[in-house]
Amino acid sequence: MTTHKTAGQTGRKKQVSFVIRDEVERQHRAGVNSLQLDPVTNRLFSAGQDSIIRTWNCKDAKMGKDPYIHSMEHHTDWVNDIVLCCGGKNLISASSDTTVKVWNAHKGFCMSTLRTHKDYVRALAYARDKEQVASAGLDRSIFLWDVNTLTALTASNNTVTTSSMAGSKNSIYSLAMNPAGTVIVSGSTEKILRVWDPRTCVKQMKLIGHSDNVKALVVNRDGTLCLSGSSDGSIKLWSLGQQQCIQTIRAHHEGVWAILATEGFSHVISGGRDKKVVMTDLKNQKRQVVICEESAPVLKMVATPDTSGLWVATSDSTINFWTIPKRDSLTEVGSGDEADCGNVKPVNSKPEATIKGGPALRNYHILNDKRHILTRDTENNVAIYDVLQVRKEKDLGQVDFETEIKNRFKKVYVPPWFSVDLKTGMLTINLGQDEVDCFSAWVSSKEAELTLNENVEQKVNYGSMVLRALLEKWWMKIANDTNDQNVPHGRANNDYFKVPDHTPLIFSEVAGRTLYRLLVKDVGGDNEATLLNETVPQWVKDIVVEKNMPKFTKISFYLQPHGTCNFKTLKKDRLIANDFIQMNKVAEHVFEKVLGSESGSVAVSSSPGAEQTDDQETNSLAEDKVELLCSDEVLDSNMDLRTVKHFIWKSPTDLTLHFRPLKSSQNSVQKP
Amino acid sequence: MTVLWEGPNEPPRKRVCLSSSNSRRNVKRQRSTQQLSLANASSSVSSDCQASPLNSGVMMNGYGLSDSLHHHQHGLKNCSQSPDEQSPGSDSHSPIATLCNLGNTCFLNSVLYTLRFAPSFLHNLHHLAEDLKQYSGRHSQLKTKSSSLGRSMGGTSKMWNSSKDLPSLGDSANAKIQLATERLHDLYESLHTTEQKDQLEAFQPEVFLHALLFVGVRDVNPMFEGNQQHDAHELLVCLLDNIRETCRQLSELVAERSDSQLQSKINNLMNGSVPERIESNGLGAVTEGGVPGAEDRAGGGGKGKTAAPGHNFIAEDFEGVTLLRTTCVECEMVTERKETFCDICVPIASNSSLNNNNQGALSEHKINELYREAVVTEEYLHETNKYWCETCLRYNEAKRSVRYESLPRLLTLQLKRFSSSYGSVISKVIDFMPTPLNLSCFCEECSHQPDSQRKHRYQLFGVIMHLGATMASGHYVAYVRGRDAEGDYEHCTRGKRKTASLSGANSKHSTTNNEKTSGLMRFLKIKTNSGSVANAVTEAGRNQQPFYQSCSSTNCCGLRIRGSDNGDAANDYESSSWLECDDDSVRSVSRNQMEEILTGNKNSKNSALTPYLLFYVRSNQ
Secondary structure (H helix, E strand, O other): OEEOOOOOOOOOOEEEEEEEOOOOOOOOEOOEEEEEEEOOOOEEEEEEOOOEEEEEEHHHHHHOOOOEEEEEEOOOOOEEEEEEEHHHOEEEEEEOOOOEEEEEOOOOEEEEEEOOOOOOEEEEEEEHHHOEEEEEEOOOOEEEEEHHHHHOOOOOOOOOOOEEEOOOOOOEEEEEEOOOOOOEEEEEOOOOEEEEEOOOOEEEEEEOOOOOOEEEEEEOOOOOEEEEEEOOOEEEEEEOOOOEEEEEEEOOOOOEEEEEEOHHHOEEEEEEOOOEEEEEEOOOOOEEEEEEEOOOOEEEEEEOOOOOEEEEEEOOOOEEEEEOOOHHHOEEOOOOOHHHHOOOOOOOOOOOEEEOOEOOEEEEEEOOOOOEEEEEEOOOOEEEEEOOOOEEEEEEEOOOHHHHHHHOOOOOOOOOOOEEEOOOOOEEEEEOOOOOOOOOOEEEOOOOOOOOOOOOOOEEEHHHHHHHHHOHHHHHHHHHHHOOOOOOOOOOOOOOOOOOOOOEEEEEEOOOOEEEEEEHHHOOOHHHHHHHHHHOOHHHHHHHOOOOOOOOOEEEEEEEEOOOOOOOOOOOEEEEEEOOOEHHHHHHHHHHHHOOOOOOOOOEOOOOOOOOOOOHHHHHHHHHHEEEEEOOEEOOOOOEHHHHHHHHHOOOOOEEEEEEEOOOOOOOOOOO | OOOOOOOOOOOOOOOOOOOOOHHHHHHHHHHHOOOOOOOOOOOOOOOOOOOOOOOOOOEOOOOOOOOOHHHOOOOOOOHHHOHHHOOOOOOOOOOOOOEOOOOOOHHHHHHHHHHHOOOOHHHHHHHHHHHHHHHHOOOOOOOOOOOOOHHHOOOOOOOOOOHHHOOOOOOHHHHHHHHHHHHHHHHHHHHHHHHHOOOOOOOOOEOHHHHHHHHHHHHHOHHHOOOOOOOHHHHHHHHHHHHHHHHHHHHHHHHHOOOOHHHHHHHHHOOOOOOOOOOOOOOOOOOOOOOOOOOOOOOHHHHHHHHOOOOOHHHHHHOEEEEEEEEEOOOOOEEEEEEEEOOEEEEOOOHHHHOOOOOOOOOHHHHHHHHHHHHOEEEEEOHHHOEEEOOOOEEEOEEEEEEEEEOOOEEEEEEEOEEEOOOOOEEEOOOOOOOOOEEEOOOHHHHOOOHHHOOEEEEEEEEEEEEOOOOOOOEEEEEEEOOOHHHHHOOOOOOOOOOHHHHOOOOOOHHHHHHHHHHHHHHHHHHHOOOHHHHHHHHHHHHOOOOOOOOHHHHOOOOOOOOOOOOOHHHHHHHOOEEEEEOOEEEEEOHHHHHHHHHOOOOOOOOOEEEEEEEEEEEEO
8 A cells, every 4th residue: 555655743642543343344334424326337335434435236235135345444534525436446535534545446445545634534526537536625725636646656656746726714515526627616614615727726706605514516517507505404506607696496494415416407406414305406496306305314315327216325324225206207396495395295205225234333331440341332232342352242232221331330440541432433442642541551460350371460451461462463573573582472471362353453643643554464564564663653662562561550648547546656658559559468568567667658569570479478467457448448458559549539639548457366357 | 701910029009090180189198197097098199190081070079170189178069059160961960979099999999880870789789788687687786986987977877897796697608798798788878878968068988888898898709808909890790799699698598487477577567579579661761680581571470589588689680691502513413501691701803893994983883793793703613623523423623603692681891901921911902992882782682683673772881991001000990871760769669668667567469558658758759859750759649550669778878860851761871971980089971072982983092091891781672
C-alpha cells in the first residue's frame, strides 16, 4: 500500500487502538452513508459507518440469497462517500478519518491514501468524462484529483498534484460535478451554494436561497441546472445561467439529505430525515408520489440505469431496494404543500430486495475488573467482551442490561487503562498515555485468572500484556533481525494468551488523524515493520521492544492506631506503597514495625516479578494479630490498597488507615 | 462574570472620585469629623476634576451650585425658590435624599439609587420587611445614638448593633442575610423620612443607616471588605441575592407555621389579603411577573402566591430564562437546556458595526438590532471544539444558539466593559456603545413577531455609568428616571393598613369596605399628597370599582416626586426627567440631555463616562 506522505509528524500525542471483531463482518454494523452501483457487473458498493465498504451481488440480493461478495477495509472511521470510476475498476472513498482512499474495486484492496484534508472528508464528486474526482470536507477545502494519476501511484512514484477550489467559508457537506467537469457546486453550513469552474478553479457564482445546511446536490449533464436538498426541508432547482433559484419543491417536512434526478432532470427523487422517499415531477410539482417509507432517516439513494428501481441507504444498517413507480402513475398531491405529504401513503409497502444489516453496539459498561465490558446493541442483545484477550467472551442474549451490570458488580478497584469508542458500531479500544495511562493497571495474575507456569504470586500489567500480544510478530522480528541476545527469545513474559490475527491495529493522533492501520497478522512483514518503526510511539517501543517494565503506581496513606485501642504512637506515619498491595501486607508491616517498635515511616514496597513466599507465615501471623480499618470499617485482608481508597475512603485527600490488635485465639479470624 | 483587579499593596485610601462638585466634597469632609468613624476621613482629590457632564441643573439635595464653602450649613435651598436656575424640562420640586460616600462606596450608592427608582422594588421590599417583622416576632426597637449623629434620624429609625440582638429566621448566617435586607429597607425608609421633613431643616446626605447597610452587606459578602472600589454589578447581584435568600427563608418559616393559630390570626389582620389577589393592570402600569405565562393567568390560584409572605419578588421581577439549543449537524437532533439568569452580559459591539452610519447617532432601530445581535447568538461547534452527539456516539459539528424564552419585568443589561488579557490585569473597554431608551423585546415570542405586533416593550429607567479609564479605579454615577411611583402602590392587597382595625373583623371581599376604607385613605392622602391621586380614589370609592387602594408603604419608604403628571405610567416615561445621582449630589437632567449622552456619538466630550449597567422595565403594548 502506498501512502502519500504528510509533511512530517505533528507534535500531537499518539495512541494505539484495536477493534474487537470477527474476522469477516459480512453485514454492515451501523448506518450506510453512501452507495454506488456498477450496472455492468451488477454490483452494489456501500460505504458504512462501521468504516467498511462492502460489495454486494445485486442479483443474489433480489433472489433472496446471501449477496455478500467482499469488504474493503482500511478506513478507521465513518466512510462518508464513495465514487466508482474507470468503468467500475476503481473506487474512491472519503472518510471521517480525514483520508481519501483509492481502491481496486474488483479485488477489494486499498491502492493509495490521500492525506491532504485536515478534518472529516464529507463528500466526493465525479466527472466521468474526465475521470476527475473532487473531495471536500469540514476543513473547508476542495481538492480535485485526476483518477488516472491516482491509480498509477506506487511506492516509488507516490506524489500527486492537486488543484483546489478556494473560497468556502464553512464546512462543506455536499459536492457535485457534471460529467464533463465544467462545473462544480458545493453546499455547506453557510447555506449558500458556491460554484466554480474546475478547469480553471475560478469562482463563478454564489446561489443564495436556502435557510439551512445543504447536504445533497445534483448537477445536470451540461452544467446548466443544479438541484439541491437542504436541512430546511426544501429542494431547490437552480439555473446556473441565471444564477438564481427557479423552483422550490416542498416534499418533506424535515431535512432533505439525499436527492437524485432522472435523465433530463424531469423528475427528482428525494429522501431525508423524515424517512420518506418522494418522487416529484419537476414540470408540475404537485405531481408527487411517496415511493416508500424507510425505517430510519435516508442518507443516500442510487437508481438503476433504467430508473426502474432504487437502492436506499439509511442510518439503519439494512439496505433496501424499492420499485420506482411509472411516471404516469404520479398523482397530484394537494397543493404540493409539505403539510400534505404527511398524509400520503407510500406506493410500496415492502422492498423488492433487501441486503440485511447487522446490529451496532450502542451502549457499553466497563466492569470493575477493567477487563470485561458489557455491551448492548441496537437489537438489545447483551454480550461480554474480554479486552485482554481481544475477543467476545459470551453472548447473553436479550437480557436486561442494567440487571447484568448490577449482577456483575465486584468490589474491586483496578485503575482505568483504556477508553472505549463505539462510533463504528464495533468495539474499539484506545490505549494511550494521554488522559488515561494504559500502563496503570497492575493486577495479580491470580486475579487475572491467567494460567501460570509457576505457582507464584505475580503481578501482570494489562496494558503491556495487550500491546506485546498485538505487536508480537513485530518485536519478535526485530529481536531476530538484530539477533539481540539481551532480548529474551520466545514469549517469555507473554505466555498467557494470543490475540486474534485478524484484529485491526490502528495508530493515530489523539483526537486526530489516523496514521497507520494494519492487521495483527501483518505486523511482522518487512514493509510493515519499517512503517511501524516510524509510526510506533516511543512509550510503546519502550515496553514492547525494549522490554522494560512499566512503573508501579504508588499511593500514600497514613497509618494510625484506631481510637478504640489503647496503643498510642507519637508519630503520624505517612507511608507510601504500591497501589495493589493487600491489607495483609499492611497488617504485616504493623505487626513487625509498629507494634514491635516505634520506628518511623517505612516505605513498604514490593519488587516486580515473583516474590518469595517465605514470609507467608508472618502474613498469617499478622492477620491473626492485627486488623485494619478504614473509615471505621474493618478491612478484608485480601483487599488491596487502591480498592480501599476507591470504595471505602472515597475522598481525594490522603487515605488514612487505622489498625488495632486483635484479641488472639478467642476470635476466629476469618479468611475469605 | 466580573473579575476585579485589586491593586498590589496599596494603602487603603480613597480613590479618585471625580464628582460633580468639588465644593461639596469639602463640605462633607468638614462635617464628617464630627461623626462616627464610619465615614472615612476623606483624602479626596481636589485636583481638577471634570466638570459634571451636565453643567446646568439644580442639585436635588438643595445645594445650589453657587453655594460657597461657608454657607452650606445654612439651610436648604429649595428649588422652587430659584426657578431660573432650573433646567428646562425639570419640573420636580421635591428634594431627593442623598447618600454620602463612605470611602469608595460610589458603587454601592449608584446601586442603591437605581434600586430605589426601580418600579415596584420599594413596594415589594417594604412588604418583605413588614412580613419579616411579623414572623420573626421581634418588636421595633428604637435605639438612638448620641445626638451628634442623630440629627437626621427620625423616630422611625430602627437600629441593631449586631445580628445577635435579632430574633431571626434561623441560624446566624441566615440572620446576617436577613439583617442586610432589613437594613436596606431601613435605609430607604430613612431617605423617605428625610424627604418628608420640614424643608427648613438642614438636609444632610444619609450616612448612618447607609453605613450600617454597608456593614451588613460586608458581613454577608466578605468580598466587599476593605476600602477599595468594587464592581457595582457584583454588588447588585449580592443585594438581590440577599433579598432573594431572605424571601426564601421567610417563606420556609411561613410554611412551617402554616398550621398554627398565628397564621390565621395574621390572616385576619391582613384582611383577607392572602387568598385574594387582584390583577393590577387597569392603568397600564407594569404588570407583575416575569415568570413565563404569568401574564396569561389573570387572577387564579397562582396569583394568590404573590401576596404571600416571603414571596420571591426578586425571582419574579429580575429573573428570566435562557434557552440553549444545540443541533448536531449530522443527525440534526436538537437538545435544549434552560437556565435562569438575573442579568444579561452584552459584549461591546466592535467599531466596525457602529461605523456603518457615519452621520453621528444611529437610529433607534439600528441600535436595537445591535443589542439583539449581541445577545441572541448562534455559533458553530467545530474543528477542535466539536460536539459529542449522544445519538451518533461521536464528535460532530453542531450549531448552538442562545435564545430567551422569557425576559424579566426588570431587565438588567451589563455591558461587557472588562477585557481580561493574559495577565491578571483587567482593562476597561471604553468603546462607545449606544444605549437605547426604548429596547424592543427579544424574547422568543416577540422575536417571531414584527416590531409593531410585539407584546413587550422595554423602557430604560436607570443607567449606572462608570467614569474612569480602568476598571480598577474610577467612579460610578447613577442616572434614574424621576418618576412618581404612585402607580406601584395601587391595588395592593398586602400590608397592614391602619384602616384594618377600623373595619373590624370583616375579612370577606373587601369591596364592601371600600367606601369606609377609601374614605379614610382619602383623608390620609390629602394630608400627604397634592391631592390629584386622592381624587381618583374618591372616584373609585364612589363607583365601587375594582378594589382601589394605595398601599400604606408609601408612607414608610415610598418614593414621591410631586408635581409629575398623574395618569399612565407609560406616559410618564416619555415626559419625565432624569436624575443624576452622584453620591451626595442629585440633580435633574432633561430628557434631551440624557438622550444625548446615551445615543450620541463618540465625539461627545464624555467619552470616559461609559454606561455600564442598563436597567429596563417592561411595558405591555
